[in-house]
Amino acid sequence: MRARRRRSRFVWDAIGVLLFAVLSFPVYWMVASAFKPQEELDGLTPTWFPMHPTLSHFSDAIHRPFFWHGVKNSLIVVSVTVALSMVLAFLAAVALAKFRFTGRKAFIILIIGIQMLPQAGLIIPLYVVLARYHQVNALSGVILTYMTFVLPFSVWMLRGFLLGIPKELEEAAMVDGSTRIGSFVRILLPLVAPGLVATSIFAFITTWNEYIFARILLNDQSKQTATVWLSYFTGTSRNTDWGGLMAGSTLIAIPVVVFFLIVQRKIAFGLTAGAVRG
Amino acid sequence: MTSSEIPGGTAFAAEAALQPRRRRSFTVARVVRGAAPYLLILPVVVTIAAILGYPLYHLARLSFQKYGLFELIARHGTNVGWANYSSVLHDQVFWHVLIRTIVFTVANVALTMGIGTLIALLLTKVSSVVRVLLTAGLVLAWAMPPVVAVQVWLWMTNYENGVLNYALTTLHVGDYYQHDWYATPFSQLSLTTTLIVWGAIPFIVVTVYAGLSQVPPELVEAAEIDGARPWRVFKDLTVPIVKPIFLVLTSLSIIWDFGVFTQPFLLIDQTRINASNELMGIYLFEEGYLKTDFGRGAAISILMLLIVAVLSVFYVRKMVRMGDEAG
Amino acid sequence: MKARFFFAAALAAALAVAASTASAKPTGSKHALASKITVWLQVDAQSGWPNLVAAANQQFQAKHPGATVDVQYQTWGDHLSKFDATLAGGNTPDVIEMGNTEMTKYMAAGAFANLSSQKGSFPNSKNWLKGLAASGNYNGRTYGVPYYAGSRVVTYRTDLFRKARAKVPTSLGQFTATAKRLKKQNPKRGFSPVYIAGTDWYFAMSFVYDYGGQIAQRKGGKWVGRLESKKARAGLAAYKRFFNAASRASKTGTENRPQPYDVYARGQAASIIGPAWFSCCVGKKYTKATKQFVMPSHAKGKAMPGFLGGSDLAVPAGSNDKSLATDWIRIFTSTASQRGLQAKGNIPNATNLLGNSVNERAAKRSWFVPTAKNWVNVENGNVLRTMLARILTGRASIAEATAWADDNIALTLNQ
Numbered sequence A: 001m002r003a004r005r006r007r008s009r010f011v012w013d014a015i016g017v018l019l020f021a022v023l024s025f026p027v028y029w030m031v032a033s034a035f036k037p038q039e040e041l042d043g044l045t046p047t048w049f050p051m052h053p054t055l056s057h058f059s060d061a062i063h064r065p066f067f068w069h070g071v072k073n074s075l076i077v078v079s080v081t082v083a084l085s086m087v088l089a090f091l092a093a094v095a096l097a098k099f100r101f102t103g104r105k106a107f108i109i110l111i112i113g114i115q116m117l118p119q120a121g122l123i124i125p126l127y128v129v130l131a132r133y134h135q136v137n138a139l140s141g142v143i144l145t146y147m148t149f150v151l152p153f154s155v156w157m158l159r160g161f162l163l164g165i166p167k168e169l170e171e172a173a174m175v176d177g178s179t180r181i182g183s184f185v186r187i188l189l190p191l192v193a194p195g196l197v198a199t200s201i202f203a204f205i206t207t208w209n210e211y212i213f214a215r216i217l218l219n220d221q222s223k224q225t226a227t228v229w230l231s232y233f234t235g236t237s238r239n240t241d242w243g244g245l246m247a248g249s250t251l252i253a254i255p256v257v258v259f260f261l262i263v264q265r266k267i268a269f270g271l272t273a274g275a276v277r278g
Numbered sequence B: 001m002t003s004s005e006i007p008g009g010t011a012f013a014a015e016a017a018l019q020p021r022r023r024r025s026f027t028v029a030r031v032v033r034g035a036a037p038y039l040l041i042l043p044v045v046v047t048i049a050a051i052l053g054y055p056l057y058h059l060a061r062l063s064f065q066k067y068g069l070f071e072l073i074a075r076h077g078t079n080v081g082w083a084n085y086s087s088v089l090h091d092q093v094f095w096h097v098l099i100r101t102i103v104f105t106v107a108n109v110a111l112t113m114g115i116g117t118l119i120a121l122l123l124t125k126v127s128s129v130v131r132v133l134l135t136a137g138l139v140l141a142w143a144m145p146p147v148v149a150v151q152v153w154l155w156m157t158n159y160e161n162g163v164l165n166y167a168l169t170t171l172h173v174g175d176y177y178q179h180d181w182y183a184t185p186f187s188q189l190s191l192t193t194t195l196i197v198w199g200a201i202p203f204i205v206v207t208v209y210a211g212l213s214q215v216p217p218e219l220v221e222a223a224e225i226d227g228a229r230p231w232r233v234f235k236d237l238t239v240p241i242v243k244p245i246f247l248v249l250t251s252l253s254i255i256w257d258f259g260v261f262t263q264p265f266l267l268i269d270q271t272r273i274n275a276s277n278e279l280m281g282i283y284l285f286e287e288g289y290l291k292t293d294f295g296r297g298a299a300i301s302i303l304m305l306l307i308v309a310v311l312s313v314f315y316v317r318k319m320v321r322m323g324d325e326a327g
Numbered sequence C: 001m002k003a004r005f006f007f008a009a010a011l012a013a014a015l016a017v018a019a020s021t022a023s024a025k026p027t028g029s030k031h032a033l034a035s036k037i038t039v040w041l042q043v044d045a046q047s048g049w050p051n052l053v054a055a056a057n058q059q060f061q062a063k064h065p066g067a068t069v070d071v072q073y074q075t076w077g078d079h080l081s082k083f084d085a086t087l088a089g090g091n092t093p094d095v096i097e098m099g100n101t102e103m104t105k106y107m108a109a110g111a112f113a114n115l116s117s118q119k120g121s122f123p124n125s126k127n128w129l130k131g132l133a134a135s136g137n138y139n140g141r142t143y144g145v146p147y148y149a150g151s152r153v154v155t156y157r158t159d160l161f162r163k164a165r166a167k168v169p170t171s172l173g174q175f176t177a178t179a180k181r182l183k184k185q186n187p188k189r190g191f192s193p194v195y196i197a198g199t200d201w202y203f204a205m206s207f208v209y210d211y212g213g214q215i216a217q218r219k220g221g222k223w224v225g226r227l228e229s230k231k232a233r234a235g236l237a238a239y240k241r242f243f244n245a246a247s248r249a250s251k252t253g254t255e256n257r258p259q260p261y262d263v264y265a266r267g268q269a270a271s272i273i274g275p276a277w278f279s280c281c282v283g284k285k286y287t288k289a290t291k292q293f294v295m296p297s298h299a300k301g302k303a304m305p306g307f308l309g310g311s312d313l314a315v316p317a318g319s320n321d322k323s324l325a326t327d328w329i330r331i332f333t334s335t336a337s338q339r340g341l342q343a344k345g346n347i348p349n350a351t352n353l354l355g356n357s358v359n360e361r362a363a364k365r366s367w368f369v370p371t372a373k374n375w376v377n378v379e380n381g382n383v384l385r386t387m388l389a390r391i392l393t394g395r396a397s398i399a400e401a402t403a404w405a406d407d408n409i410a411l412t413l414n415q
Helices: A002-035 A038-042 A056-063 A067-098 A104-116 A119-132 A139-164 A167-173 A181-209 A212-217 A226-231 A242-267 B010-018 B021-032 B035-062 B069-074 B083-089 B092-125 B128-143 B146-156 B163-170 B185-213 B217-225 B230-258 B262-268 B280-290 B294-326 C002-021 C043-048 C050-063 C079-089 C103-108 C116-121 C130-135 C158-163 C172-185 C201-210 C230-246 C260-265 C276-281 C322-332 C335-343 C358-362 C375-380 C383-393 C398-413
Strands: C036-042 C068-074 C095-099 C144-150 C152-157 C216-219 C222-225 C271-275 C290-293 C309-314
Touching: A002 A056, A002 A242, A002 B092, A002 B128, A002 B146, A002 B185, A038 A242, A056 A067, A056 A242, A067 A104, A067 A139, A067 A181, A067 A226, A067 A242, A067 B035, A104 A139, A104 B035, A104 B230, A104 B294, A119 A139, A119 A212, A119 B035, A119 B280, A119 B294, A119 C079, A139 A181, A139 A212, A139 B035, A139 B185, A139 B230, A139 B294, A181 A226, A181 A242, A181 B128, A181 B185, A212 A226, A212 C079, A226 A242, A226 B146, A242 B128, A242 B146, B035 B294, B069 C079, B069 C103, B083 B294, B092 B128, B092 B185, B092 B230, B092 B280, B092 B294, B128 B185, B146 B163, B146 B185, B146 B262, B185 B230, B185 B262, B217 B230, B230 B294, B262 B280, B280 B294, B280 C375, C036 C043, C036 C079, C036 C322, C043 C050, C043 C068, C050 C068, C050 C322, C050 C335, C095 C103, C095 C322, C103 C309, C103 C375, C116 C322, C130 C144, C130 C309, C152 C158, C152 C201, C152 C260, C152 C276, C152 C358, C158 C172, C172 C230, C201 C230, C201 C383, C216 C398, C222 C398, C230 C383, C230 C398, C260 C271, C260 C276, C271 C276, C276 C290, C276 C358, C290 C358, C375 C383, C375 C398, C383 C398
Parallel strands: C036 C068, C036 C095
Antiparallel strands: C095 C309, C144 C309, C152 C271, C152 C290, C216 C222
C-alpha cells in the first residue's frame, strides 16, 4: 500500500515538474533574455542559455527616468486598491451570501452587469467624470477607477467562497449563538481565508498590470505607474530596446511575486504537510 | 432547509442530527435583521455609483447619438435614434465577428477551466516540494503583464529567428524554417488562444485549489474511515464545496474571454487585422475608436453587454439560485 | 466590532491618500491666471534631442518671466486616445506634436487654432518643405507648423556590394541587376538582397508615384481612387517584379514585424529600405560596412519619390494661452533648433536649411497621402496592404486588386 502510494506520487511529481517547465518557459525566456548581451539577442540562432550574461540591461532599465516613481506609484495604487476592495467586497459578499433582502437581485445584476461591460467603451466618459472632480492626473482617481472594476468580481468571487462553506462548520464555530454582525464576520473570516487570499492575489495582479486607464488618467511621468513606465520601451517610432524591455519587465514582476509569497501560506501551497487544510 | 447543500453521506447526517435545534434557527433569523445587509453593501454601491454612474448613463445616451471627432470637440452630439444600432446590426462583418468570437470564447473557456481544474487537482496529489515549484511557476506566469507576454510570444514565434521554429525544425517535427505563424486567421487566433489560456490558467488553479482547501480534512478522514471510495468522497464532499467557485470562474471566464482585446490586438498587430480575424473586442476598438465614431462604439458596447449576458446566463442563474437556497 | 474599526481605519487612510495625491489645482485651461503651458512631444524628443527641448524652454522662460513649460512625453501608440480624452474633458495641452498623416482628420474636426495670420512670424516659414507644410493646411488655413521630416533611403552593406562589383545604382533596372547578382553570391536560404516586406505600402506606392500615378484624387467634390489608372498599374507591376527579384521576406508581411534592421543585423539582408535612422540599429558587426543611398527611379539618374514622414506642431483650439503656445513653437522651431535636429539625422523643416545628406537628398522628390479627413480610416482598414498581399501572392491580378482597392478607398474617403 505504501509503495503503491509512493510510486503514484512519483508519477504525479513527474507530471508536475514537466508542467512547471512548460508553463514557466515564457517567463524563463523573458528573464534569460534580460541577461543576454545585445549580440546574442540579435543573433540568427536563438541561444537557450545566456552564454555571456550581463547586467547592463538591468542597470539601463533602472536608470531610465521615472523607474522608481513608477514602482512607488504602482505600490501605492495597488495596495490601497486591494486593501480597500477586499474589505468592502467581503462585507458585501457576506450580505449576498447570508442574507435575504429586497434589492438583492438588483445588486447581483449590478455586480455582474458591470463586469460584462467592455471597459474600452467607458474610458472617455470616465475621464470626463474624473476631470470634473479634479481626479485626473492624481493617484486617487486611478485608485477609485480600479476599485470600481475590482469590487464587482471580488464580491462575486467571495460570495462563491462563502456559499461553499459547509453549514456545519459555520454552526459549529458559533459558540454562543451570537447574532451581531461583528462576531458573525469574525467567525466567517478564517473559514473563507483561502478565498480571500485568492481574490486578493487576483486583484493585486490585475491592478498591478493594468495599463489603459493608468495611461489615459495620468499625465505627469512622475505620477505614472510601473506598467506605463514599461510602455515607453516600445513607444518610440525607433527601435525597441528588447534587452531593456525584458529587464524592466522582470523587475516589475518582483513585487507581485513577493506579495504572493507573503499571502500564500493561507492556501497551503507551502511546505505544510498534508494535502488540503481547512 | 437546504438539503442540497448538505453533502449526503452517512457521517454528515449523523453529525447534523447531533446538533442542537437552536443553531438551525440562526440562519433563518437573518431575514429579520433588516438594516444589516444594506449597510454591508452600501460602500460598494456608493463607490460604483459615484464613479460609474455617469459614464454608464453617458454610454447609453451616446449609443443614440452621432458623436464623431467633430462632436467630441464641440462637446455636443446629435440625436439619431436607433441609427447606430441599425447600422451595426446590418453590418455583415458584425455577424461574422460575433460567431467567430463565440467559437473563440467556447474554446478558450473550455481549455482554461479544463486544464486549470486538472492542475488544481494535481496540486493535491504532488509532494510539497513540487507543489511549491509548480505554484511558483504559475504565479510567475500570472504576474507577467499581458503586454510583456505578447512580446515574449512574438519573440518565440518570430518568423526569422524564433525559438519555436528553431525547436520544431531541430526536433524534425517538420520543416519550420521561417514559418510565418501569422499568415492565416486560424493560426493567428490559435496562437492568441495559447497566450490567453496560458495567462488565465494560474488564476483558475489558485482559486480552485483555494476552494479545495475549504474541504475540511476531518470530514474527508471521517468519510474514508466509514469506507467511502475516493470517487464518492469527491462527489459528495468536494464537488458541492467547489461547485459555486467553479460556476463563478466559468461565468467570469466567459465574460472576459468574449471581450478580450489586448492579447489578440497586440499579437496579430493592427496592420494585419481585418474582417477575417477580428474578435468582438477588437471590432469595438476599430469601429469606435480608430474611426472615432463614439456613438457607434457605444452601440456596439451595449450590444456586447447584452450578448455576453445571454451567453453566461446559464451559469449566472445557477449561481444566483445557489445563493437563494442558502438564504 | 474589530471589522468595523478596521473598515473605518481603511476608509480614513484612503481619504488621506486621496487628499495628499490629488492635484492641487485643476489641470488645463479652467483657470484664469494661466502662466503655465503644457506641451506634448513624442518620446523621440525625450530620447533623441532632450537638449534642444531644454534650450527652447530656457529661452521661453527668459522671454516670459513667470511662465513655466510642462513638457509631457507621449508614445505614438496612444497619444491620440489621450488627446481625444482631453478634448472631451476640456483640458487639452497647449502645444501638441502630431504625425503629419494624423493632422487632416483633426484639422477637419476643428481641433486646432487657426495660425494663418501668424504664419509669417514663424522662422523660415517662406521656405517650409512643401510636403510637410501641406499636412498643416486645411481649406486654405494654416493649423500646423512643420517640426521635422524623415524620408526613406536604402541602407546597404558596402562589403557585399563590393564583392558583387556593384556601384550605387542610378536606376531601378541597375538595382534589380545588382540584386540578382547578390542573390547568386549569397545563396543562403532566406537571404534577401533587398529586404522588403510584402505589404510595405509606403515603399510600394513610391513605385506608383514614380510611374506618374497616384492613390486618389478629388474630382468634383468627391474622392476617386486612382490606382486603376494605367500609370498606377504599371508602377505596381514594377513593384512586383522588383520584389520577386530582390526580397525573400514574407509576401503578406508588414514592415514593422520583423524590423528590417533586425533582419539586416542578423546578416540576412544586403540592403533594407526605410527611414534614415535605420543606420543606428544595424548591429555592431555591420556598423562599419554600412552606408546609404537614395532609391533610384525607373528613369535613369532620378530619385524615386519617397514617402515624406514627419511631425507638425499645433495649438489645440481649446488652449487658454494661444499666444504663449505659438511663441513656444516659434522658439522651438528656430533655425538653431532645426540645425540641432539636422545634426541628429532628421530633415529640417525648410528648404534653405537642407544639407546634402542622403536623407535630405531623398526628400527632394517626395509624395504624400491624399489630404482627406477620412484617409486615416483607409490606412487603419489596411486597404493598401490587403491589395498588395493579393497582388504579390497572385491571388488577384493587378487589375482586380486595384479595382477592389479603389472602390474601398472611394467608399471610405467619401463617408
